[in-house]
Amino acid sequence: MTKKKRVRPKKKPGTGRTPSGRKARRGTGPNRVRLLVGTKKGAFILTSDGKRKEWQINGPHFAGWEMYHLKGSPVDPNRIYASQTSGWFGQIIQRSNDGGKTWEAPGGEPTPSPDGMPKGESNKFVYEGAIGKHLWYDGTQHPWEFKRVWHLEPSLTDSDTAYAGVEDAAIFKATNGGKTWHELPGLRSAKGHLWQPGAGGMAVHTILLDPKNANRIFIAISSAGAFRTDDGGKNWTPINRGLKSQYGLPDPDAEVGHCVHRIAMHPSRPDVLFMQKHWDVLRTNNAGEQWSEVSGNLATDFRFPIDVHAHVPETIFVVPIKSDSEHFPPDGKLRVYRSRTGGNEWEALTKGLPQRDCYVNVLRDAMSVDSLDPCGLYFGTTGGQVYGSRDGGNTWNAIARDFPAVLSVEAQTLS
Numbered sequence: 281m282t283k284k285k286r287v288r289p290k291k292k293p294g295t296g297r298t299p300s301g302r303k304a305r306r307g308t309g310p311n312r313v314r315l316l317v318g319t320k321k322g323a324f325i326l327t328s329d330g331k332r333k334e335w336q337i338n339g340p341h342f343a344g345w346e347m348y349h350l351k352g353s354p355v356d357p358n359r360i361y362a363s364q365t366s367g368w369f370g371q372i373i374q375r376s377n378d379g380g381k382t383w384e385a386p387g388g389e390p391t392p393s394p395d396g397m398p399k400g401e402s403n404k405f406v407y408e409g410a411i412g413k414h415l416w417y418d419g420t421q422h423p424w425e426f427k428r429v430w431h432l433e434p435s436l437t438d439s440d441t442a443y444a445g446v447e448d449a450a451i452f453k454a455t456n457g458g459k460t461w462h463e464l465p466g467l468r469s470a471k472g473h474l475w476q477p478g479a480g481g482m483a484v485h486t487i488l489l490d491p492k493n494a495n496r497i498f499i500a501i502s503s504a505g506a507f508r509t510d511d512g513g514k515n516w517t518p519i520n521r522g523l524k525s526q527y528g529l530p531d532p533d534a535e536v537g538h539c540v541h542r543i544a545m546h547p548s549r550p551d552v553l554f555m556q557k558h559w560d561v562l563r564t565n566n567a568g569e570q571w572s573e574v575s576g577n578l579a580t581d582f583r584f585p586i587d588v589h590a591h592v593p594e595t596i597f598v599v600p601i602k603s604d605s606e607h608f609p610p611d612g613k614l615r616v617y618r619s620r621t622g623g624n625e626w627e628a629l630t631k632g633l634p635q636r637d638c639y640v641n642v643l644r645d646a647m648s649v650d651s652l653d654p655c656g657l658y659f660g661t662t663g664g665q666v667y668g669s670r671d672g673g674n675t676w677n678a679i680a681r682d683f684p685a686v687l688s689v690e691a692q693t694l695s
Contacts, residue, residue, distance in 0.1 A: 313650050314379065314692040315668075316360065317660055318347035321684035323362060325380040332656055332670045335679050341383065342374065349645055349688045351432050352379075353439040357692050361442050361458055363429040371428050373403040373444075373458045386458040405429070405444070405452055408465035414448065415476035424448045424468070431645060433487035437494070445484030449475060449501045453513065464513035467499070471518065471536045478503035478539050478558075479604075485644055486543050490550040498553065498568065503539035506555065508568050519568025523557060542644045544586045546593035554596050554623070556586040556644075561598060563623055574623020580610050585647035589672060590655040594622040597657060597673060599642040607662075608639035616659070618673050632676030633667065640665065645688035652693055660686025 315326040315335075322340030341347075345364045353359040358379040364372040375386045387403040405426050416422035427447040435441035444452040444461060450468055452461040467484075475482060480502060490496035495512045498519075505520040518535045525538050539558035546552065555562040555571065559581045562571040575581070580600040589595035598617050602610045609615060613636065616629040640663035650656035657669045664683035669676050 312694040316350035316690040318688040319684040323347040353434040356439040365428040408463040430483040447483035470516040475504035500540040505538040522571035576624035584644040607641040629673040648691040650691040
């Protein structure tokens with residue numbers, strides 16, 4: 281009797297893709313990884329070869345500015361959009377066409393204000409039509425006021441097209457490389473008068489583009505919930521059935537008002553979404569029509585980021601923190617939790633992470649994966665550390681230790 285050979289999953293003919301649908305690139309070839317890191321005091325660009333053992337750090341770019349988010353175009357990875365913001369000087373969209381070596385404000389350079397201080401007017405974000413009002417912290421109605429861009433999501437098919445999620449919550453779109461931005465006002469018509477800011481404000485912080493349906497977009501807002509459009513952004517529907525917010529929403533069937541921290545998708549299965557809510561981890565198998573809790577044996581109820589393995593759609597990652605008032609790991613032990621079953625069953629990943637006296641937080645946009653094989657996983661902390669794993673979370677190394685507080689991390693896999 282002959283032994284059967286173990287066979288690795290075959291790639292789809294002519295695509296270089298695994299059955300998951302995401303392109304798999306071996307980690308020992310000529311591929312490179314680039315990390316786009318936004319911090320409270322500037323942006324940093326980290327690069328490594330496919331082995332991901334040694335990293336080069338470039339920056340800070342826009343030193344002193346809050347860099348809420350940077351993200352590269354899937355069509356042209358060297359086209360990078362960045363949100364540069366300041367409570368003093370305003371909002372500026374920056375763009376690079378050479379992978380972050382040089383930058384430009386596509387809508388024009390900032391102009392000085394009458395007192396001589398620079399003011400970020402390179403891009404204007406103006407709400408469409410009647411501004412309207414939403415709920416304020418005290419329950420009164422309050423007019424929409426633009427504050428900053430939280431998240432940028434480049435188009436999957438056109439490097440000149442990008443979406444911007446902003447505070448106060450709205451979504452904007454540019455089709456000219458970021459020169460001008462126009463609101464998709466249908467979102468605020470989805471019961472926007474009932475939206476109310478949470479402790480961190482009220483912003484569109486997550487934008488997911490369906491790779492199989494160009495007209496479908498998912499977004500998440502704190503503290504309003506998750507929403508979906510099926511017509512390119514003209515009309516939006518709340519997709520919060522199954523969410524429970526017993527402390528803030530006594531109505532168990534409330535359509536809006538849920539504090540969603542983050543949603544994630546694997547591109548091979550755009551109808552399956554994973555959600556990190558204020559208290560729970562949930563999943564939907566039908567594009568948000570119904571959610572089910574999959575928190576299972578997680579150490580705590582509170583977390584911000586959630587992400588999906590590049591090649592295994594049922595493998596997801598979260599980083600627990602103690603509570604909504606104590607934003608640091610329980611027991612001072614920094615742990616990433618992984619589920620290989622799409623939720624409910626979780627294991628702690630600790631090798632290489634500090635397991636004593638660690639009191640940092642990991643924010644919602646500060647985790648990302650690359651598409652090499654094995655899959656790389658990265659996250660940044662409010663203590664200025666950036667950690668990376670070359671083996672899907674089994675082991676970790678500190679790529680950077682002394683950055684300003686990290687707001688966002690995005691991984692690019694470069695051929």
